[in-house]
Amino acid sequence: xxxxxxxxxxxxxxxxxxxxxxxxxxxxxxxxxxxxxxxxxxxxxxxxxxxxxxxxxxxxxxxxxxxxxxxxxxxxxxxxxxxxxxxxxxxxxxxxxxxxxxxxxxxxxxxxxxxxxxxxxxxxxxxxxxxxxxxxxxxxxxxxxxxxxxxxxxxxxxxxxxxxxxxxxxxxxxxxxxxxxxxxxxxxxxxxxxxxxxxxxxxxxxxxxxxxxxxxxxx
Amino acid sequence: xxxxxxxxxxxxxxxxxxxxxxxxxxxxxxxxxxxxxxxxxxxxxxxxxxxxxxxxxxxxxxxxxxxxxxxxxxxxxxxxxxxxxxxxxxxxxxxxxxxxxxxxxxxxxxxxxxxxxxxxxxxxxxxxxxxxxxxxxxxxxxxxxxxxxxxxxxxxxxxxxxxxxxxxxxxxxxxxxxxxxxxxxxxxxxxxxxxxxxxxxxxxxxxxxxxx
Numbered sequence: 001x002x003x004x005x006x007x008x009x010x011x012x013x014x015x016x017x018x019x020x021x022x023x024x025x026x027x028x029x030x031x032x033x034x035x036x037x038x039x040x041x042x043x044x045x046x047x048x049x050x051x052x053x054x055x056x057x058x059x060x061x062x063x064x065x066x067x068x069x070x071x072x073x074x075x076x077x078x079x080x081x082x083x084x085x086x087x088x089x090x091x092x093x094x095x096x097x098x099x100x101x102x103x104x105x106x107x108x109x110x111x112x113x114x115x116x117x118x119x120x121x122x123x124x125x126x127x128x129x130x131x132x133x134x135x136x137x138x139x140x141x142x143x144x145x146x147x148x149x150x151x152x153x154x155x156x157x158x159x160x161x162x163x164x165x166x167x168x169x170x171x172x173x174x175x176x177x178x179x180x181x182x183x184x185x186x187x188x189x190x191x192x193x194x195x196x197x198x199x200x201x202x203x204x205x206x207x208x209x210x211x212x213x214x215x216x217x218x219x
Numbered sequence: 220x221x222x223x224x225x226x227x228x229x230x231x232x233x234x235x236x237x238x239x240x241x242x243x244x245x246x247x248x249x250x251x252x253x254x255x256x257x258x259x260x261x262x263x264x265x266x267x268x269x270x271x272x273x274x275x276x277x278x279x280x281x282x283x284x285x286x287x288x289x290x291x292x293x294x295x296x297x298x299x300x301x302x303x304x305x306x307x308x309x310x311x312x313x314x315x316x317x318x319x320x321x322x323x324x325x326x327x328x329x330x331x332x333x334x335x336x337x338x339x340x341x342x343x344x345x346x347x348x349x350x351x352x353x354x355x356x357x358x359x360x361x362x363x364x365x366x367x368x369x370x371x372x373x374x375x376x377x378x379x380x381x382x383x384x385x386x387x388x389x390x391x392x393x394x395x396x397x398x399x400x401x402x403x404x405x406x407x408x409x410x411x412x413x414x415x416x417x418x419x420x421x422x423x424x425x426x427x428x429x430x431x
Contacts, residue, residue, distance in 0.1 A: 004253060007232055007241035013257050016234040016241040023234035026362055027422040028262070030229040030241075039228065040426050041362040104385055142237065142258050153369055156328065160309075160372075160379030161386070163325055167312035168293055169387060171300040179313050184321050194369060203239040206258065 015206070022047045052201035056127045059196035064120055066189035071113075074180035075162060081173060088182065089113065089158075112158050115151060116189065122148045123196050130204035141205045149197045155190040159183055228426075233419075235260050263419040270348035276412045277337045277344075283405040284334045284373070290398035293380070297391030306330065306376075306398060332371040333409065339364040340416075347424045358425050365418070374406040 007014055016023050016030065022045050023030050024038035031038065033047050074086035087095065089112045096105035122144055129141060136144075162183045169177040233244045235255035246263065247253045253263040266272075287306055294303035310326040313319065343361045346354050354360070384393055 004233065004242035004245045004256070007243055013240045015239045016232075017239060019241055021229060021232070021234065021241065023236055023239065025236045026365060027358075028234065028236050028419060029422065029426070030232045030234050032226050032229075035226045039226065040422065041358045043362060099389075107382070138238075139258070149369075153372055154375055154378075156372055157375050157379045157382065159321070159325065160329070160376045161383045163309050163312045164293070164304075164380055164383040165386065167304045167309040168295050168302060168383070168393075169390065170302050171295070171297055171391070174298050174300055175390065178315075179318055179321075181317070183313065184318055187321055187324065198369070202237050206238040206240070 015203075017047050048203060048207070049201045052199055052204065053127050053130070055199035056123065056196050059192050059199055060120065060123050060127070063189045063192035063196060066185045066192060067116060067120075068185075070182045070186035070189050073182040073185065075158075075182040075186070076165065077178040077180050078169075079176045079178070081175075086180065089186075111155070112186075116155060116193070119148055119152065119155075119193050119197075123193070123200065126200060126205070130207070138205050142202060145197070145200065145202050145205065152190070152194040152197050155193070156187065159187045159190070233262055235262060264417045265420050266415055266417065269415045269417060269420075270344055273412060273415050274341060274344055274348060276408050276415070277341050280405060280408050280412065281334060281337045281341075283401050283408070284330060284337070287398040287401040287405060288330050290401070291396035292398040292402070293384075294394045294396055295387065295391050296394075303396060306402065328370060328372040329376040330373075332367050333373045336364050336367050336371050343421065343425070347421070353425050358422075361421060361425065373402070373409060377402055377406045 006012075007016075007019065017033070020033050021030050022033045022035060024041060024043050024045050026043035027038060027041040029038055029040045031045065036045060037043070038045055071089055073088065075089050075092065076087050078085045078087070089108070093105045093108040093112075096102075096108065126141060126145055126148075129136065134141065162179050166177045166179045169175060231244055232241055233253075234241050235258060237260040238255060238258040240255055240257040242255070245253065247265060249265050249267040251265075252261055254261055289305055289307065291303040292305050292309065294301060296302075307326065307330065310329055311322045313321040313325065339360045342354055343357045343364070346352065346357070380399070387393055
């Protein structure tokens with residue numbers, strides 16, 4: 001591992017903002033802070049995105065709103081010879097419990113209920129935490145942010161499972177599976193949550209810490 | 220020349236895009252890594268011969284995506300009735316009414332975005348590896364490729380298959396078509412490709428003609 005030296009030798013680690021510089025978040029080129037568009041890759045730059053939190057809350061709200069019909073409407077519609085069964089996400093998990101497949105039920109509940117709700121809470125917590133001094137360290141919040149960003153895409157797995165089931169299980173009159181309208185809302189909820197995580201400017205996490213450390217030093 | 224019109228980048232510094240810490244740039248040797256010492260983000264990870272390996276992997280990935288998309292993927296049979304589907308058919312399963320949107324999105328996420336990313340990275344990397352000046356709009360191409368990264372979900376689809384198989388296996392017999400194995404191999408190649416690619420090195424190569 002290569003250890004890089006601090007850009008200025010005085011005091012602690014210095015932010016690019018305090019040196020009058022801005023870093024392109026797409027290609028990492030460093031520019032004077034008067035530059036608004038990266039000269040190398042053309043990405044828009046700002047020292048701190050002033051609308052970051054606003055967009056995070058808007059996307060998060062959309063994700064939450066879409067998550068409600070995703071749970072109320074059926075995700076899968078199974079037609080067998082004699083009956084038609086419509087299952088919501090939780091209803092599907094309950095029927096797996098009734099059949100005795102606790103493992104599958106647990107997987108469904110964790111992947112489709114626990115993780116989405118945890119993501120909503122985590123992003124909300126991060127957005128609130130950067131507006132005030134937080135008791136959770138910046139390192140832990142950075143880790144939380146990276147976990148949320150990493151896990152976000154994996155929630156699309158539910159949609160892919162519905163797609164595979166409903167294209168594969170088409171056995172004429174015997175049994176046929178069709179996707180329900182909830183799959184659309186669930187996909188939208190996942191996409192909006194991903195956009196909320198992407199809208200979050202993680203540099204804000206470190207600003208608040210730098211400010212509170214500075215305040216402690218002055219005291 | 221008016222300097223306010225053309226700002227000069229600071230090539231002696233590197234700034235962590237995650238936490239904004241500024242460091243004096245020290246280029247690691249091949250195989251070493253430069254890590255932001257405040258937040259732990261990996262900044263530079265050059266590898267020897269990475270370019271050629273990535274190009275080879277990218278070509279393999281493009282071929283596999285095209286093949287895996289059209290060949291039979293999974294086959295199900297129960298009570299004398301069989302049905303087999305390809306990846307594209309699975310993606311286009313949401314066919315009625317408003318769900319058509321979801322069909323297009325799924326097809327994009329598991330076939331078109333991964334394919335686009337591979338083709339863009341070939342377009343960007345081939346001239347760099349051959350020591351030629353970068354292709355036209357190479358920076359923009361690489362930027363689009365990077366923006367698509369979270370949205371290309373081939374590997375998630377494969378795990379989705381495993382989950383779907385667990386759900387179906389009580390109901391009917393499921394067997395794997397040739398495309399299933401191709402898609403599984405594809406996922407491994409995508410992951411290896413991601414770890415080989417040092418984004419800082421690519422961007423650095425792309426900025427050379429502007430500097431000279």
